[in-house]
Amino acid sequence: ETGVTQTPRHLVMGMTNKKSLKCEQHLGHNAMYWYKQSAKKPLELMFVYSLEERVENNSVPSRFSPECPNSSHLFLHLHTLQPEDSALYLCASSLRTGNSPLHFGNGTRLTVT
């Protein structure tokens, strides 16, 4: 398996649920990212990890909690979400932070009811 793999592809959760999104990259990259993509909006950067250390947190509400146990895996833990959090959540990786192109997974389509 190659590239960036995200699971699940689709997730429906209530506002009181706790769930986690998973991302795995097989590219040997050292940086991983979470983006939020809402309709008619540019991609919104949420978190950046470099060599398992969080290097950027773009004022994301605490109901989103990232975890990077190693350079190949990235999680996004979700709890007490709001309906406006419904969106496509994209994971990406790059060789390093800075001028390296990002490679994206296919995303998790999240619906909060």
Added chain:
Amino acid sequence: GQQLNQSPQSMFIQEGEDVSMNCTSSSIFNTWLWYKQDPGEGPVLLIALYKAGELTSNGRLTAQFGITRKDSFLNISASIPSDVGIYFCAGHEAGGKLIFGQGTELSVKP
């Protein structure tokens, strides 16, 4: 903050036509990247540009890094139905932050 101006926002063309879209920024960028996103999928990297003036092709796609380092264009020649999708430009600012354009939605009529 920094924004990219990507145009046009949408295009409706006939199969076989050539397509051109562009992005401009208010400051100098170190890289320009072009992505395509199909419905239900993540963005896929089409072309990466690293030097001012660089012109790179990928099949029917051609992209250029503007000489001023503040703009880039993507051309698609002889469009086909599978070219349908949303095309995003992106670029790294001088400080390394990656900025995305708002996308160009391409529709191709057979």
